[in-house]
Amino acid sequence: MSDVLLLDTNVWSHLVLGEQSRRLKVQADLDALLLKYPGAARATSRVCVAECFVAARRLLDPTERAAAEAAFVSEFENPQLIIIEISKELADLAASLRADVLRRAAIPGNVPAGPDGGKLKLPDAFIAASCLDFNPTAILVTENDADFRFTEDGIQKTVAGLVVERVG
Secondary structure (H helix, E strand, O other): OOOEEEEOHHHHHHHHHOOHHHHHHHHHHHHHHHHHOOOOEEEEEHHHHHHHHHHHHOOOOHHHHHHHHHHHHHHHOOOOEEEEOOOHHHHHHHHHHHHHHHHHHOOOOOEOOOOOOOOOOHHHHHHHHHHOOOOOOOEEEEOOHHHHEEEEOOEEEEHHHOOEEEOO
């Protein structure tokens, strides 16, 4: 299989709900990645889909809410988009990834994943596990790359050794 770019929730959110300047920046970054990884397929996790619908459904204006949800539906019904479903195996892998990060974070001197020194949150663990569903592993495309990076023994690493490409 060729490369797969797995888009995180924040990428979808910027592409669909973002202000025009942000949307254009994220789209340009995504276009650059498609040049870097020619022929790459696009994918996302069912967790990202759910998070996007939360973003749309929390909008106060009913017209904006309906338009945002319709825009997400259109994106996620694209037959060329691969959506990784949540299975028992994926949930088990996500739990293991999160537990590994929490265990590592308990070791003095290590800096855990997360922009504020937090630990890999369960939705992000599902997204990381979704990347591992591919062979070779999908490339994670996110604005929040710090959520998936940590420092261990002074070395910058990514959760599960993922390749993480930052956009935005």
